[in-house]
Amino acid sequence: MAETSGNSSQPGTNRRQFLRDSARVFALTGIGGLLGVIGTRSTAKGYVWQIDPRKCVRCGNCATHCVLEQSAVKCVHSYAMCGYCQLCTGYFEPEPNGLNTGAENCQCPTAAIQRTFVEDPYYEYTIDEDLCIGCAKCVEGCTRFGNGSLYLQVRHDRCVNCNECAISKVCAGDAFVRVPADQPYLLKTTH
């Protein structure tokens, strides 16, 4: 009888235990889910948009599709790759009248490239980011006929990091990628 009462009290304890364990499991699941959501959100904030220069097809969409009035995409210059050419094919029109800074000889639509004499016959080319609109015309000239040292990058002092980047939606080369915010640039250092 004692065994019987003992057996009958056992299932009551098990039920209580079961309910308690269930409550714990639910609580842990909830906390885990909450942590997961928070974790995912913080990861999303840890990424920014960038252009993979190897995929960029210099389509011109960066200049016209950014939500900012002036695009956050700018031409940048890998000086280590530059030939410091007298006839820079990123700076000059394909058939310039002369190798000078006359507007009719330059292909940048906003005169954003500064040409500075270094020593015969070398010239340094610097991008004025306040003028650059990211149209990639110079990038095309440099890549097609030169060393490919000019290329486009999203500048993160201007980019507002939209969830769905307007340029990425129309990027002809699918060159827009998400990169970690602590390594926000995809720099060209070699061919």
Next chain:
Amino acid sequence: MRDNMRDQVNEAMNRREFFGRGAAGAGLALAGTAGLRLGLGKGFAAESAFALDASRLGKTDPKLIRYEEVARFSCPDAAPSRLAIGADQRLYLASSKQVSVLSLTGELLRAIPVSSPARCVALGAEGEIYAGLRDHVEVFSSKGQRVASWESPGPRTWLSGLACGGNDIFAADSGSRTILRYDRTGKLQGRLGRKDAARSVPGLVAPSPYLDVEMGRDGLLRVSNFGRHAVETYTADGDLEMSWGKPSAGIEGFCGCCNPVAITLLPNGKYVTCEKGLPRVKVFSERGEFECVVAGVESFPENARSGAPSRGLDCTLGGLDVAVDAEGLVYVLDLVAENIRVLKEKA
């Protein structure tokens, strides 16, 4: 009752039609969206207000083309870089794993393995083979046995052209922007082409690894000072004798940032030049006057696209090289298509 049934049948058919048309409509809408996206993707580049239109530069006046292709064959090894023709009238091709010895019809006669990619090649008076690797020269017997490996002149060395003349071997070093003058034992005798105002030498300019050198029958050295869009003539001692060439995308000049990337001489002393960016091969007189086109941009479609958006490459990965045999046939090496074209002057 019949009317009711007819209505029900019509209703059933209408529903079917509705679903059928709905599915067709959805399909069309999907197809339309995909088409629009594709069209925008490809069309935008062409329609962009900022497009660099270089299409007009890719057309050559047919009247200027005085050579025709008579043969074409593939390179036996990947990443070919330079071509030479020896006194034995065989082709010597420098490439990633070997120096290939070919007959003038493209038959592989011998493959001489190299320890690192061969970037240039030249033939000595006794048939010995000089192969320029990135930073040093290796010497092989005519049978392909390695007989010497010369010391590297420095860490910045990037050999891109070789020429032999008398007892001298001249190596074009794009890294140091000079022509290295060696004796036949590999001892460095001097450097040519350094900027020297006292000798009126402007200095070689090499924005990319294409500096080329060629020995003329007159014993004078021809150098492609391609960063200045010029071809220069030097004595073996480094005196500048002559310079010609001008930058221009027009057919009479050298295009892009740096051209010509390869030079050679016809038996009559005229120059044959190769350009990259706009891949074209042209003939100039002994004085540097433009004479005719051997092969225009249209002849090298794959090479011309080397810097195109879809390739993800740039102009430094294209280029051509050229050699001429005793008959005056022009052999053009296409570095992108990895083939050799044989061109003959039209009758």
